[in-house]
Amino acid sequence: MIFRIPSMEMAMPTFRIASIAALALGLAAPAFAADTIKIGVNQPLTGPFAASGAYVVNGAKIAADEVNARGGVLGKKIELVVEDNKSNPTEAAAVAEKLITSDETPVMMGAWGSSLTLAVMPKLEEYEVPMLVETSSSGKITTSGNPFVFRISPPSALEAEMFAPMVEKIGVKKVDFLVINNDWGRGAAADFGKMLKDKGVTVGLTETMDASAQDMSAQLAKIKGTDADTLMITAAVDQLTLVFKQMAAMGVKKRVITTGGSQNPDQIVAQAGAAAEKTMHLTTFLPWDPAKTPDPKATDYFLAEWKKRGYPFAGATESFRGYDGVRTIAAAIEKAGSAESKAIQKAFWEIELTGLNGPIKFAKSGPAGKESGQSKPGVYLIQIADGQISEVKL
Amino acid sequence: MGVAPEEARTVKALYADPRLDVLNHPHPSPLPTRGGEFPTRSIPSLKAALVDQFLQHLVNAMVLGGAYALLGIGLTLIFGIMNVVNFTHGALYTFGAYAMYIASVSLGLNFFLALPVAIVAGLALGALIEILLLRPLRGADIDTTMLVMIGAGIILQSSTLWTFGGVAKAIPNPFPDAPIAFLGVSISWIRLFVLVAAAALIVGAYAMINGTRLGRAMRATFQDADTAALMGVNVKVIYTATFALGSSLAAAAGALLGPVYVVFPQMGDLAAVKAFAIVILGGLGSIAGATIGGFVLALAEEFGAGYISSGYRDAMGFLIIIAVLLAKPTGLFARAERVG
Structure with missing residues (x-):
C-alpha cells in the first residue's frame, strides 16, 4: 500500500541516538557532538521480511553504540539513519535515493533481500555511493559489475x-x-x-x-x-x-x-x-555455541548486549549481520580518513577485521575493472532436535 | 523421534550427545527422514500418487474455500445492500486476526472463547465505522465514500502496525499437531475446525438473512431502500446492522485463519484483493455467488498451483475472473439489474 507512517522501529533510533548524543555532550567536547558521520540503513521493517529487517537494524544499533562509546570514528560519532523499504524493491530504491540525496549519507548498509538490493544497485552507480550488503545471497549482486557493492553475506x-x-x-x-x-x-x-x-x-x-x-x-x-x-x-x-x-x-x-x-x-x-x-x-552464525565462533569474545559481548536490550534471542542469527555490517563500515571510514563516499569505497578494499562469522576481507568479484567486493564468511549446518539447536558434525 | 528403539539405544551407547544420534550414526544406510521413515521406501505406484495428490489438493481447496467464502459474503452483503465499496474489508480481516491474538494470547482466554470475542469485536468495529463515517456520508457521491473508506482502511492498517509492530505473531491452537490421515490425504485438526466453523458461520448468515425479521428488513432495503423506509423499516439501523454483519464475517475469517498462518499488519492486503475477486466472480451483491465464488477461487488456486505452476498461484484466480467476465460480464450469479 502507498502510505508512509513511521513504524515504532523507525521512531526509536532518533530517540535513542538523541539520548546517547545528550550523554556524549557531557563527556566529549561539545564541538564534536553535533557533528556526526551518517550511515544509511535500508531495511525491511514492514511487510513479509519485517522480522528479519528489525533484527538487522537492532544489531546495527549495538555496533553503532559500541563504536561511539569508544569515541566514534575520525573523532566524530556515527549516526544511523534507518529507513523502511517495506520489503518492496521499488521502495528500496526510493529509500536509497532519499538516504543519499536528502540525508546525504556517504555510505549505506542494505537492503536485506536480493531483489531489494538489486533494485538499489543502479542508484549506487548513479550517485557513486558505496553500500555494504549484509544479508542478500543472489549471485547477481557481486557478478553484475557494480563497483559500489561490498558484500559480507555468502552468495548462494x-x-x-x-x-x-x-x-x-x-x-x-x-x-x-x-x-x-x-x-x-x-x-x-x-x-x-x-x-x-x-x-x-x-x-x-x-x-x-x-x-x-x-x-x-x-x-x-x-x-x-x-x-x-x-x-x-x-x-x-x-x-x-x-x-x-x-x-x-x-x-x-x-x-x-x-x-x-x-x-x-x-x-x-x-x-x-x-x-x-x-x-x-x-x-552463518553460531550464537548457540559462542566458544566455537571465530571471535568468542566479540560474540559474548554482542549476545550480552542483545540480551540486555531485551531483544529475543531468536533474532541473534540475523542481527549479527547488522552488527558486523556497521563495524565493517566504521572500519572503512576510519581507514579512509574522511567521510567521503569515494574514499570509503576505496578503503573497503583495504580493511580486514574479524566478524562474528569469520574474517571480513573483500576479494574482487565480477567483470574486470568494475569488480564488486565479496567477503567469504563461514557457513554452518545446524539441526533442531528435541527443541534444541546444535551444529551438525559430520 | 521416529528412530527405531533398538537403533536409538545403540546410538546412545556409542555417543555422548543423544541429540545428534541420527547424524552421528555410523550406519552405512541413508539417514532417516523427518518422519523416521527411510528415504529408500518403495516408490508408490504412479496412479496411487496421482489420486492421492488430487484428493489432497481437493481437501486443501475446500478448507481455503470456506474462509474465502466468508470474506466474499461479508463484502458482497455490504455492496449489495448499501452500495458501498468497502475498502476497509482487508483491514477488518487483519483486525479479526489481531483481536484473536489479543483475546487468546494477551488475555489468555480459551481458544474457543477467544473466537466469538474476536468476531464480536469485528461486529463492534464495523458498527463504529458505519456510524462515524458512512452515516454522515449517506447520499454523498460514490467517489467521496470510496475515498473515505480507502482512508479508513489505511488508518486501520497503520494503527495495527503502530500498536503491534511489523513482525508477525503466531496464535497457538489447542488441537493436536498430528494430522488426521485418510485415503492418503492428510488434514490438520485446525484446518478441519476452520472448515467446520466457516460452514457454520455461512449457514448462520444465510439463516439470519432469510429467516429473521432483521434479515427480511435487510432484503427489503436491498430491493428498494425508499420503499422499505415507507413500509416502516428503519433504514439507518439496517445499514449499521449490515455493515456490522459484513465486518464481523471478515473479522471471523481473520480470526479463523490467524491461527492457521501467522498474523501481521499487511495480511489483509492480499485477502482484500481476493475478496474483491470472489465478489466479482460471483456477481456483485449475490450471497450465493460469493459462497460459490470463494470455493471456485480456492479450487483454481490450488489446482493451478498444483498442476500448472506454483509461481502463478495468486494469478490463477484472476485468470478465471477474466474468463468469467468475458463470458458473463455480470458475474456467475448476478441478479438481473433492476430498472427504475
Missing part, C-alpha cells in the same frame, strides 16, 4: 560449495526445491541444483512461493507425491514456520534442509514446535 553459490562435502554424508539422493519466488530463492535453487547435479544427486521439482504467500499446501501436496528424500527450502523465518506447520499437517515426511541464513531457528522452534523437529539449516 558459496553456500552450496560449503554444503557440498556434507551431501554424501547426510545421504542425500534426490532433492526437491521449495523456494521463495524472487532473486534470492530462484538463485539458491539454481546454485544448489548445479552443485547437487555435479555430485550425482538427482534434482526433482523446483516449486516456488510468493514472498507474501501464507498457504503453501498446493506446492506441498505436489512435493508429498515425489520420491525425493530431501526437500531444500529457501525462505525467511515467517514463511519457513508456515511451511513446516503445513508439512506436518499434510504428513510430508522428507529430510528438510533450509538455506539463506535467515531462519532464526529459535523463533521456528517457538512457533512451529514439533513441526520443526529434525529440520536442518544452513546458517
Whole structure:
C-alpha cells in the first residue's frame, strides 16, 4: 500500500541516538557532538521480511553504540539513519535515493533481500555511493559489475560449495526445491541444483512461493507425491514456520534442509514446535555455541548486549549481520580518513577485521575493472532436535 | 523421534550427545527422514500418487474455500445492500486476526472463547465505522465514500502496525499437531475446525438473512431502500446492522485463519484483493455467488498451483475472473439489474 507512517522501529533510533548524543555532550567536547558521520540503513521493517529487517537494524544499533562509546570514528560519532523499504524493491530504491540525496549519507548498509538490493544497485552507480550488503545471497549482486557493492553475506553459490562435502554424508539422493519466488530463492535453487547435479544427486521439482504467500499446501501436496528424500527450502523465518506447520499437517515426511541464513531457528522452534523437529539449516552464525565462533569474545559481548536490550534471542542469527555490517563500515571510514563516499569505497578494499562469522576481507568479484567486493564468511549446518539447536558434525 | 528403539539405544551407547544420534550414526544406510521413515521406501505406484495428490489438493481447496467464502459474503452483503465499496474489508480481516491474538494470547482466554470475542469485536468495529463515517456520508457521491473508506482502511492498517509492530505473531491452537490421515490425504485438526466453523458461520448468515425479521428488513432495503423506509423499516439501523454483519464475517475469517498462518499488519492486503475477486466472480451483491465464488477461487488456486505452476498461484484466480467476465460480464450469479 502507498502510505508512509513511521513504524515504532523507525521512531526509536532518533530517540535513542538523541539520548546517547545528550550523554556524549557531557563527556566529549561539545564541538564534536553535533557533528556526526551518517550511515544509511535500508531495511525491511514492514511487510513479509519485517522480522528479519528489525533484527538487522537492532544489531546495527549495538555496533553503532559500541563504536561511539569508544569515541566514534575520525573523532566524530556515527549516526544511523534507518529507513523502511517495506520489503518492496521499488521502495528500496526510493529509500536509497532519499538516504543519499536528502540525508546525504556517504555510505549505506542494505537492503536485506536480493531483489531489494538489486533494485538499489543502479542508484549506487548513479550517485557513486558505496553500500555494504549484509544479508542478500543472489549471485547477481557481486557478478553484475557494480563497483559500489561490498558484500559480507555468502552468495548462494558459496553456500552450496560449503554444503557440498556434507551431501554424501547426510545421504542425500534426490532433492526437491521449495523456494521463495524472487532473486534470492530462484538463485539458491539454481546454485544448489548445479552443485547437487555435479555430485550425482538427482534434482526433482523446483516449486516456488510468493514472498507474501501464507498457504503453501498446493506446492506441498505436489512435493508429498515425489520420491525425493530431501526437500531444500529457501525462505525467511515467517514463511519457513508456515511451511513446516503445513508439512506436518499434510504428513510430508522428507529430510528438510533450509538455506539463506535467515531462519532464526529459535523463533521456528517457538512457533512451529514439533513441526520443526529434525529440520536442518544452513546458517552463518553460531550464537548457540559462542566458544566455537571465530571471535568468542566479540560474540559474548554482542549476545550480552542483545540480551540486555531485551531483544529475543531468536533474532541473534540475523542481527549479527547488522552488527558486523556497521563495524565493517566504521572500519572503512576510519581507514579512509574522511567521510567521503569515494574514499570509503576505496578503503573497503583495504580493511580486514574479524566478524562474528569469520574474517571480513573483500576479494574482487565480477567483470574486470568494475569488480564488486565479496567477503567469504563461514557457513554452518545446524539441526533442531528435541527443541534444541546444535551444529551438525559430520 | 521416529528412530527405531533398538537403533536409538545403540546410538546412545556409542555417543555422548543423544541429540545428534541420527547424524552421528555410523550406519552405512541413508539417514532417516523427518518422519523416521527411510528415504529408500518403495516408490508408490504412479496412479496411487496421482489420486492421492488430487484428493489432497481437493481437501486443501475446500478448507481455503470456506474462509474465502466468508470474506466474499461479508463484502458482497455490504455492496449489495448499501452500495458501498468497502475498502476497509482487508483491514477488518487483519483486525479479526489481531483481536484473536489479543483475546487468546494477551488475555489468555480459551481458544474457543477467544473466537466469538474476536468476531464480536469485528461486529463492534464495523458498527463504529458505519456510524462515524458512512452515516454522515449517506447520499454523498460514490467517489467521496470510496475515498473515505480507502482512508479508513489505511488508518486501520497503520494503527495495527503502530500498536503491534511489523513482525508477525503466531496464535497457538489447542488441537493436536498430528494430522488426521485418510485415503492418503492428510488434514490438520485446525484446518478441519476452520472448515467446520466457516460452514457454520455461512449457514448462520444465510439463516439470519432469510429467516429473521432483521434479515427480511435487510432484503427489503436491498430491493428498494425508499420503499422499505415507507413500509416502516428503519433504514439507518439496517445499514449499521449490515455493515456490522459484513465486518464481523471478515473479522471471523481473520480470526479463523490467524491461527492457521501467522498474523501481521499487511495480511489483509492480499485477502482484500481476493475478496474483491470472489465478489466479482460471483456477481456483485449475490450471497450465493460469493459462497460459490470463494470455493471456485480456492479450487483454481490450488489446482493451478498444483498442476500448472506454483509461481502463478495468486494469478490463477484472476485468470478465471477474466474468463468469467468475458463470458458473463455480470458475474456467475448476478441478479438481473433492476430498472427504475
